[in-house]
Amino acid sequence: MKLFCLLTFFFTLTTQAQFQINGIVNDGNNKPLPFATISTSNKQHTITDVDGKFILDIAPGASTFSISYIGFETKTVNLNSNKKYYTVALVQKTDNLQEVVIANESPVSIIIRKVIANKNKNNPQTKLKSFEYKTYNKLIVTASPDSIDGRIDTSAVYKDLKKKRTNIDSSDYKFKEIITKQHLFQTEKISQYQFNNRKLKETILGTKMAGFKLPVYEIIAFNLQSISIYDSKYELLETKYESPISNSALKDYNYKILDTVAIKGRSTYMIYFKKKKSTGLEGVLYIDPESFAVAKAVMRIKGVLDISGIHEFEYVPEEKVWFQSNTTFKIVKGKNDEDIKILGGTIQFDADAEEYNESRKKAASDFTYLLSASNNYDIHYNTNPDIKNPALYIEIKEDAHKKPEAFWNDNRTETLDLKGQKTYQLLDSISVKKRVEKRLGFGRKIINGYIPIGPVDLDLKKVISFNNYEGFRLGLGGITNDRFSKNFRIESYTAYGTKDGVLKYSVGTGFLLDKNTNTWINGSFTDDVREIASTVFAVDKRVFKIYDPRPINISTFYEYISWKTNLQTKIIPKTEAVLELSRNYIEPKFDYLYYLHGRLYSNYVMTTAMLSIVWAPFSDFMQTPTGRNEADKRFPRFTLQYTQSLPDVLQNDFTFSKIDFKTEYEKKFLNGQRTSLLLQGGYALGDIPLTHLYNTAPNNLTKETLIQRITFSGRNSFETMYFNEFFSSEYVFFQVKHGFERIKLFRKVRPSLVLVSRMAWGDMKNPEQHVGPIYKTLTKGYFESGIELNKIYKGFGLSGFYRYGPNQLLKFEDNLSVKISYILDLGI
Incomplete structure (x- = not known):
């Protein structure tokens, strides 16, 4: 962090056309309205979360944004470039406006029942015999500079009226400088997905990870969210939850129709769901009233971490199916006042003091979040692809980490902005100077009980132990590593018991066949x-x-x-x-x-x-x-x-x-x-x-x-x-x-x-x-x-x-x- 601060100390704020706003929507009695629809005058959209909160990036040309919620009057708010946080109170409608009705009773239950009954007809993995597509994914750990209060944007020293010198803590200021210029972490990958014979396989064609020449495969393989929305168990951050459209979902979830929303030119029902008793998923399903397919889904779990997964779909008329086009996964801090580490300790979240620990000052790092976005392209249906090694979930090509920039320019679905480019440049240079990859390799060996010494890994398990027969068992052992040979190894140890007075030893060798x-x-x-x-x-x-x-x-x-x-x-x-x-x-x-x-x-x-x-x-x-x-x-x-x-x-x-x-x-x-x-x-x-x-x-x-x-x-x-x-x-x-x-x-x-x-x-x-x-x-x-x-x-x-x-x-x-x-x- 100190090195980051030095690199960005002379940072000068650049004016950008796009800015970010956030806020909260309530019912006029300070009760949050979850999943209210927010639209700008130039047709940008988002929804509030279960706490009524929202974040929206405002593009040039937008002058207003409006908030709509079923049973309430739509409200339009003027945008002010100097205002970043909005509290919006909606007024309940005085007329007797009814919810969308498709039957005389329990309309939402009928909708969900039909969604469940038609899953096999709408799920691409059961409706289509085969398909294949490519995906561009970018994962970042970052924070929004606009979320950090302007009052901390100084590291100056001043005198007050009593002529006492007061030092202002500049840590938040430095943090804002860093995240304005670069992300804290970034990785990209290009994958090919192939589906045939009920098997779905991901082949990673290219991968880049800021700070690493060789990618950390553990992070690449980390399962953030389910690929399919139709699975009976929906997965967020390697934890499975019962799906709101599983066969038994009507017994376990409450549902409510919120609104009717147009998606890709087709009208959909916007349905809010929440688990009845135990902790579980909540969110919004957008249901096509003709096919009862899912046209969009927002899945969320809030606890120690606040995790959300969004699935967006495109309607394919020739196949009569909604096919997934984009997914978004986001983690922010939840109900906890202590640091949390995920992804093998790579990413650290600070405490959410504003909601859960009023005595603690909210630091700039509290705004840190993880965001993973995937865009599907080059989609083909019923092509019967030949899937090699279908039992594998992921296969990474030998040259995936060596792809030239031309490959990335051809396959990125969005241009890598200046902030993303700076992230690679700065983290790569820091990684070289700090020998991050070498230290990571050393750490992996230590965790497994070895200390690498040149071409040999010294076995820490053999150094000393104790039992009632041998007494203290003193020894030395090791195994050759890749610096010696990748296809041949020698392993040996010797040990001596101070109580039994006998020398023990072993020697072995191995050859790599495949x-x-x-x-x-x-x-x-x-x-x-x-x-x-x-x-x-x-x-x-x-x-x-x-x-x-x-x-x-x-x-x-x-x-x-x-x-x-x-x-x-x-x-x-x-x-x-x-x-x-x-x-x-x-x-x-x-x-x-x-x-x-x-x-x-x-x-x-x-x-x-x-x-x-x-x-x-x-x-x-x-x-x-x-x-x-x-x-x-x-x-x-x-x-x-x-x-x-x-x-x-x-x-x-x-x-x-x-x-x-x-x-x-x-x-x-x-x-x-x-x-x-x-x-x-x-x-x-x-x-x-x-x-x-x-x-x-x-x-x-x-x-x-x-x-x-x-x-x-x-x-x-x-x-x-x-x-x-x-x-x-x-x-x-x-x-x-x-x-x-x-x-x-x-x-x-x-x-x-x-x-x-x-x-x-x-x-x-x-x-x-x-x-x-x-x-x-x-x-x-x-x-x-x-x-x-x-x-x-x-x-x-x-x-x-x-x-x-x-x-x-x-x-x-x-x-x-x-x-x-x-x-x-x-x-x-």
Whole structure:
């Protein structure tokens, strides 16, 4: 920000023909009138929002604007170039003017019912067999200079009548200078949309992002609003809401006819809608009375953020369909008095003090907003386009970020103005000087637990850890990066336990077979230890933590010496899979023998084939020049892993099969709350030792008092279950969590409250084969519930859990567990 201020310090205001006005419309009793129609004398139009507020850019030649609202007299207001804010009170009509009537009773219900009944006839994705078009999209983060009070347009120093010197805060003045000259952020893209065989795919032909040579793909893939207005669930900012024209909408929404408005020369009914009970969408639908198609739609949700999406349509006579021509998405600050970050922390909104915190001075940055506008062109109907890789939601061409200016001049539907050009120039120069892209790349590596050092990424997870068997585990590890090679990698680590005094190590290599599907073939050798009876899914994403809390308490491990080769791929749509062959020498490091066919095994060889696959059917996937990524992670998602021993192969000792599965569901709410569900289970069949069965993730120490058992909490573990208390050859585990928005107790104390319940059932087949450990089974079930109070101070929190049900212990305090939690908030 300081650099921005320096660049614009000598700014001189330029007079522009176009200026902006804003204001509010009420009913004369200070009650706002939502969605009133505002028109200028030169035919510019807008509507008020649900609070009666409006913003309108006035073009040259306009001398007046008029406000109309059903049941009220239309009012015309003279424009004054020196006036930016207007409060307009309408007068209710004295005559008995009725609303538009198309039936004797419930006219609006009949209209909506017919809209719902005719959706398939009016939805282009069901009416048309195929279509294709191009879209020009521009997304900016900016503010209107005219919205900032003129009284702050100075950074001067003056003397008052008492001869006291007073310094005026110039931060708002500098902010206004910046946004008058440039936007805070800007990105453009040219896309081709193709629809055929009920599949819609976006191919990005060109993209530009201010400050970046290579675009940030996470921002490109961010789903701001639904493409179709006819979906049963309408999406705003990656949150889905029931549509006002879904099949059951009449039960959940209230509707009101506001006016009749001409759109593209055709008369439409202007209908206001709002969710009846719970928080939901509200807005306006413009309905064609002949076809009952949507001719325009305004969708809005107001809460922590004030979000709106507008869809505009053109009527196509030859196809008898309203086809979408433009979409607009806007975010401003809502009901909150704290900063909010969205788009991965890229965009920050300040507080709306005017409405929600009267004690706080309204700063210029409060007027910041995000605006994304898309214009469709080059539209063709029923062309039967050949869609390559239809399972992909977005595909970005290899040269999309290298397009020449001639490409943009040919495809922009509006000329990039001087302010937009300056945004690219200034942000690009600042990005180079500040090495923004390099820092972003470094930050991505840090978030994933690596520090790049030349051609090698140092693995932070390998540096230090602690458990009750190895003591402090000190090590060094890493993997080669793209500076070494994009098609070949080497990965290795070594570690030493201060308690067991043994050196562990691993070395592996991988070759890239196909970049588009992220297909790698890998091989490795490992000599290390692992927790007994733990479940590891090969396709699980790497999770980096400053510390891994649960292993601190584990004391029962087995040594494994492993040779393995695997194939990683995303070749199957909406999946990621690992096919692995391995030979493992296993030696338990605790008092245990496995009895089979009259022989006691203290160590053994296991040669196995394993297939692990995660399927995300509701997620959207994006093909980028660097590979295939999950652009929009959605739930539920399913993971299945099958392991089969290979008899008589490389001295394998046992014949067995294992099936492991899990399904995850997560619902995020706009107010910060979150509900998550986890269902996981496993089934082992055949001759399989305890080391490779199931312990259902216990995390409680076998100590005498509750105070002695206080330690760090795990992620999805049973906090009241003691280590090695239960083992199973088959089990099912269910967990439900609900996290509330953070509670502000003090300025720096804002804990996050999470309610948790866990339960599990299991059984042990052939318990006589396992000699040594004393344990119980889960045939009657295991239950615990508790409260997590996270992030009380600097990431630290507390949690408390209680054990109940058939496996409840006799002493009350033995069923209790108090844990310390730590969550590192990276602001992403």
